[in-house]
Amino acid sequence: MASGPYNYSYIFKYIIIGDMGVGKSCLLHQFTEKKFMADCPHTIGVEFGTRIVEVSGQKIKLQIWDTAGQERFRAVTRSYYRGAAGALMVYDITRRSTYNHLSSWLTDARNLTNPNTVIFLIGNKSDLDGQRDVTYEEAKTFADENGLLFLEASAKTGDNVEDVFIETAKKIYQNIQDGNVDLNAADTGVQLKPSASGGSGDRKPTGNQSSQQSGGKGCC
Amino acid sequence: MADNSELEKAIIGDFIPLAMIQAAEKEYKKKNEEGSLTDQDRFSYAWHLIKSRYKDDIKKGISIMGELCQDGTDQRDYLYFLALAYYKLEEYSEAEQCINRVLHMEPNNSQAKDLKKLVSGKIQQDNLIAAGVVGGAALVGAAAVGTLAVIGGAIVAKLISK
Numbered sequence: 001m002a003s004g005p006y007n008y009s010y011i012f013k014y015i016i017i018g019d020m021g022v023g024k025s026c027l028l029h030q031f032t033e034k035k036f037m038a039d040c041p042h043t044i045g046v047e048f049g050t051r052i053v054e055v056s057g058q059k060i061k062l063q064i065w066d067t068a069g070q071e072r073f074r075a076v077t078r079s080y081y082r083g084a085a086g087a088l089m090v091y092d093i094t095r096r097s098t099y100n101h102l103s104s105w106l107t108d109a110r111n112l113t114n115p116n117t118v119i120f121l122i123g124n125k126s127d128l129d130g131q132r133d134v135t136y137e138e139a140k141t142f143a144d145e146n147g148l149l150f151l152e153a154s155a156k157t158g159d160n161v162e163d164v165f166i167e168t169a170k171k172i173y174q175n176i177q178d179g180n181v182d183l184n185a186a187d188t189g190v191q192l193k194p195s196a197s198g199g200s201g202d203r204k205p206t207g208n209q210s211s212q213q214s215g216g217k218g219c220c
Numbered sequence: 221m222a223d224n225s226e227l228e229k230a231i232i233g234d235f236i237p238l239a240m241i242q243a244a245e246k247e248y249k250k251k252n253e254e255g256s257l258t259d260q261d262r263f264s265y266a267w268h269l270i271k272s273r274y275k276d277d278i279k280k281g282i283s284i285m286g287e288l289c290q291d292g293t294d295q296r297d298y299l300y301f302l303a304l305a306y307y308k309l310e311e312y313s314e315a316e317q318c319i320n321r322v323l324h325m326e327p328n329n330s331q332a333k334d335l336k337k338l339v340s341g342k343i344q345q346d347n348l349i350a351a352g353v354v355g356g357a358a359l360v361g362a363a364a365v366g367t368l369a370v371i372g373g374a375i376v377a378k379l380i381s382k
């Protein structure tokens with residue numbers, strides 16, 4: 001816990017949304033553990049995972065909330081959208097119905113997050129190209145029309161999985177650099193790292209940029 | 221991967237605002253008066269209560285979730301949230317029983333494994349405290365390193381650990 005300085009500069013909060021069975025949890029586990037879980041059970045409410053990534057020389061901790069797609073969790077999972085810096089919206093390229101539901105997921109994402117939230121559309125199960133039910137071009141057009149980033153990926157082979165998580169972080173980081181994200185505001189889904197002064201685990205960013213300089217007062 | 225303290229913050233310390241609980245309660249009461257209450261409504265209300273920071277809410281949530289659990293379907297979900305609720309009330313052996321039942325149904329469920337890890341950590345800690353042995357504030361870490369210091373009395377130990 002308080003052992004040693006924090007080895008990251010920012011925390012970004014992500015949510016993963018989309019119909020049940022599209023592979024949200026498999027994407028999370030592939031990203032955090034580099035493992036494919038073939039018999040992944042339906043998520044109960046939400047599952048939490050983390051990983052530290054590097055963007056433009058900055059270490060960033062991603063805190064990821066993987067939500068359950070089953071209809072009866074919809075009311076429950078809505079409470080996790082608030083304060084997400086990134087939203088990964090997933091459909092299954094072999095099941096058209098999961099693609100058709102995207103507009104409803106997008107409405108939730110737009111209504112329940114903030115205007116700067118980066119939304120990344122993912123067509124998962126790209127390894128099952130033979131069973132494809134949604135073309136790349138069609139989804140790409142949908143993404144462009146709605147201002148979303150887009151890639152097809154496979155949680156099974158790992159193809160493009162790193163990219164979707166890291167591209168999202170890059171875009172969020174760019175928004176910060178461009179001054180579009182107020183680091184002191186609540187609910188942006190972005191936090192400066194907790195000040196590395198040891199002591200209590202209070203992680204409220206106290207406001208000034210100086211707290212992110214590394215190599216400050218070393219604890220230990 | 222997330223360590224225990226981070227997991228605990230995310231899974232257990234993830235309280236929802238009072239306003240949301242009140243809204244859920246209003247909805248629940250309305251449906252109840254209309255006589256149109258479904259299991260989905262019960263589940264949703266119980267979930268809100270269990271995610272509260274207040275023990276009275278959590279207890280109420282347990283009683284509703286517990287009734288649902290006896291009805292047979294969707295046991296796994298109810299048991300998971302019951303385990304979470306008991307954990308928040310610091311009733312770790314009840315929490316363990318519930319989470320074990322989930323793991324019995326789905327041995328590879330990563331969410332259940334995460335919660336089990338937290339429950340086991342607490343039970344281990346309580347056992348150490350009961351034995352009157354405690355090492356510093358970071359009890360579990362200290363235990364791992366093996367630098368246990370003996371401080372007399374379970375009461376002192378309990379105070380330190382809370």
Ligand SMILES: Nc1nc2c(ncn2[C@@H]2O[C@H](COP(=O)(O)OP(=O)(O)OP(=O)(O)O)[C@@H](O)[C@H]2O)c(=O)[nH]1
Nearest residue numbers: 020021022023024025026038040043069125155156
């Ligand atoms: N072939 C293939 N199968 C996949 C892929 N990703 C996931 N699956 C399978 O799809 C099924 C559902 O995956 P999950 O990750 O549990 O789906 P989910 O979106 O988390 O579902 P909910 O938790 O119910 O919302 C599992 O049986 C996976 O093995 C993929 O990229 N390729």
Ligand SMILES: [Mg+2]
Nearest residue numbers: 024025042043
């Ligand atoms: Mg899932």
